[in-house]
Amino acid sequence: MNKFLITVIGPTAIGKTALAVSLAKHFNTEVVSSDSRQFYREMSIGTAVPGSDEQQNIPHHFVQHISVVTPYSVGNFETEALQKIKELHNAHETVILVGGSGLYTEAVLQGLDTFPKVLPGIREKLNRVFEEKGIAALQDQLKELDPDYYQIIDLQNPHRLIRALEVCLSSGKPYSSFLGQLKTVRPFKSIIVGLKADREILYQRINARVDEMMEKGLLEEVRQLLPHKDLNALQTVGYKELFAYLENKCSLESAVDEIKKNTRRFAKRQLTWYRKSSDVHWFDYQTSHNEIIGAIEKQVDLLK
Numbered sequence: 001m002n003k004f005l006i007t008v009i010g011p012t013a014i015g016k017t018a019l020a021v022s023l024a025k026h027f028n029t030e031v032v033s034s035d036s037r038q039f040y041r042e043m044s045i046g047t048a049v050p051g052s053d054e055q056q057n058i059p060h061h062f063v064q065h066i067s068v069v070t071p072y073s074v075g076n077f078e079t080e081a082l083q084k085i086k087e088l089h090n091a092h093e094t095v096i097l098v099g100g101s102g103l104y105t106e107a108v109l110q111g112l113d114t115f116p117k118v119l120p121g122i123r124e125k126l127n128r129v130f131e132e133k134g135i136a137a138l139q140d141q142l143k144e145l146d147p148d149y150y151q152i153i154d155l156q157n158p159h160r161l162i163r164a165l166e167v168c169l170s171s172g173k174p175y176s177s178f179l180g181q182l183k184t185v186r187p188f189k190s191i192i193v194g195l196k197a198d199r200e201i202l203y204q205r206i207n208a209r210v211d212e213m214m215e216k217g218l219l220e221e222v223r224q225l226l227p228h229k230d231l232n233a234l235q236t237v238g239y240k241e242l243f244a245y246l247e248n249k250c251s252l253e254s255a256v257d258e259i260k261k262n263t264r265r266f267a268k269r270q271l272t273w274y275r276k277s278s279d280v281h282w283f284d285y286q287t288s289h290n291e292i293i294g295a296i297e298k299q300v301d302l303l304k
Contacts, residue, residue, distance in 0.1 A: 002189075003093060004093060004095070004189050004303070005095050005096075005097055005108075005188045005190050006023055006027070006094060006095070006096050006097070006192075006193065006296060007096075007097040007098070007105060007190065007192045008020050008097070008098040008099075009098075009102075009274055010100070010195035010196060010270075010285075011100065011267035011268075011270045012048075012206065012209075012263060012266060012270065013048075013202065013206045013208075013209045013267070016098050016195060017048075017050045018054070018289075019098075019193075019195065019289060019292065021050075021055065021056050022292075022293070023096050023292075024058040024096050025056070026293050027093070027094040027096070028092065029088065030061065030092065030095065030096070031055075031058055031059065031098055032060075032084060032095060032096065032098075032108075033060055033062045033099050034077070034098065034099030034101055034105040035047070035063075035099035035100050035104075036074075036077070036099075036101040036103075037101070037236055038062075038064065039063075039065060039072060039077075039233075040064065040066060040067065040068045040233050041065070041066065042068050042221075042224070042225060042228075043064075043068065043225070043239070044064065044221065045216050045217060045221045046213060046218050046221060046239055047236075047238070048213070049063060049064060050063070061081075061084050062077070062084070068225065068228055068233040072233075074103055074107050074112065075107075075112060077104055077108075078104075078107040078108060078111070081107075081108050085108070085188070089188065097109075102270060102273035108186075109192075111184030113178050113180065114181070115171075115178050116170055116178075118166045118170045119169070119170045122166045122169050123166050126138065126165055126166060126169075127162065129141075130158050135155075135158050135161070138158060138161040138165060139161065141165055142161055142164055142165055142168070145165065145169075146164060146175050149164055149174065149175045149176040151269070152272045152273045153269070154235075154266065156235070156237070156262060157236070159235060163175075180276070191281070191299045191300070191303070192279055192280045192281065193280070193281045193295075193296065194274060194280045194281065194283070195284075196271075196282050196285065201285075203267075206260065206264055206267060207260050209263075210238075210260045210263060211256075213238065218238065219245075219252070222239055222242040222246065223242075226243060229243045237259060237262045237263050237266050238259050238263070241255045241259045241262065281296075281299070283295075
């Protein structure tokens with residue numbers, strides 16, 4: 001089983017794409033993206049989809065391959081990504097996986113967790129709570145029932161909050177207690193590398209990226225998506241804040257400030273998620289790619 005999957009993880013705006021491209025060039029291979037925000041072809045600027053210059057002629061799979069109106073789950077991605085990795089391994093010893101979506105990356109590496117059946121009526125009840133009392137009521141309930149998952153979930157995504165709560169209420173157990181129970185054996189050997197930075201530096205990079213997105217035309221991109229604002233794909237940072245501005249609920253300045261604040265919170269949740277993994281080889285974001293490649297080569301030799 002001398003097939004390898006090298007996975008690049010880390011918080012948003014840390015430099016994962018550039019490293020993935022360097023690795024793909026070195027190993028003469030292709031990149032599979034596990035960034036669920038970048039799946040949608042209508043969402044480019046706000047999800048920091050790598051442009052052709054950033055991709056540097058390296059094939060990237062699962063980047064803008066579906067529409068926001070197409071239902072697409074982590075289960076769909078797991079199936080399709082594993083098939084694509086299998087195809088790529090027919091031509092390459094090594095494949096690169098990169099992305100900031102911990103759940104989607106974990107689905108590829110370990111498989112999806114299994115959850116108990118949801119009792120009838122619970123989802124409808126939670127939907128009514130959301131409609132009548134707002135997202136804060138869901139957040140408070142999850143904080144009480146599952147404080148651990150509360151630390152890593154996207155608290156601004158009502159769909160994910162409701163999913164976690166319906167499992168808690170149906171089983172009488174925290175949603176997080178069902179995570180990581182199943183370890184699926186994959187037909188490849190896995191090496192995970194992570195990029196990190198001091199919090200102050202990371203936050204500066206995030207703020208600068210948001211400003212750059214606005215300069216590139218994020219507001220117009222969001223304006224085009226306003227008719228679809230209730231779709232699950234658009235319950236994400238960078239879009240919902242500007243939807244609020246376009247609906248005259250806040251000023252543009254405050255909307256941009258909210259994007260920066262919520263992106264920083266998103267990065268914090270990403271790091272919390274990654275901390276539960278003990279097999280990540282961490283590097284400072286300024287570490288030369290050649291040094292990281294050298295460390296990976298040593299791991300490959302050990303695993304062969």
